[in-house]
Amino acid sequence: MSVTDVSAAPTNRRSEPAPEHSAPEQTSPSQRKRDAEVADLFRRLNQLPDDDPGCAEIRGRIVEHYIGLARHIASRYANRGEPTEDLEQAALLGLVKAVNGFDTERGHDFIAYAVPMMTGEVKRHFRDKTWAVRVPxxxxxxxxxxxxxxxxxxxxxxxxxxxxxxxxxxxxxxxxxxxxxxxxTAYSALSLDSPANDDEGNGLNLGDTIGGLDGTLEGVVEREALPSLLRSLPERERRIVLLRFFGNKTQSEIAADIGISQMHVSRLLSNALARMRRGMLEDG
Known part of the structure; x- marks a missing residue:
């Protein structure tokens, strides 16, 4: 038995992101200037109490410095079936988490801390949002x-x-x-509007091939029991039932056909139906 590659799929379908670990090199003068400004913002942030209104403003300024980096990370996972805006939002969420959780006293570089956070949020987006069916x-x-x-x-x-x-x-x-x-195989699913594999060329979509509830199934037992119950009726009552429900005749027409009064037809019909109803309940 050979294994079919479960990742084989058309290019317009989703594929899981490959591992990303490294951050873009930070060597240009503008990048060094930015990092110095961010380091100063973190120093100012550490000097403020957590409930100070200025903390939100400083964190917002730090985030603004790295929006481009977040978009760059998101772009690595483009063309995998997910909207670019959603990937950028996931990366920005990771950036905000990195700003809120960064500890300058540990001596780590913020970029080295933030890139894995942003990458992780993008991967989490693929894991939690893109599966057609949730699996363990x-x-x-x-x-x-x-x-x-x-x-x-x-x-x-x-x-x-x-x-x-x-x-x-x-x-x-x-x-x-x-x-x-x-x-x-539950990672991606075909749309019900996708063409079905119809050898006869009827132009059906997958949704057209899905079965539905058959309301007539509930009456199968009654229909199968009906012939024997009809045969058990007296001949005149059986004829009245057949004329009424299979011949679509009114009680007046049945009375004229048989040669009895309409009231007599009504009474015989009621008796016949009651007898057949009891027979069905007994058989059930």
Missing amino acids: RRHQEKRSELNRTIHSLTQRLGRSPRMGELAHEMEMSVDDLSELMEAS
């Missing part, structure tokens, strides 16, 4: 590893890896691997 988090996190392992083994073996080979490489059981591969 362990499967979400393993999907990228699964795709990388399949590509690696395919190149090494010159063919698609078998389930046992893939399970051994990922150090997991075949059953767990099967569950992971099944969950990975």
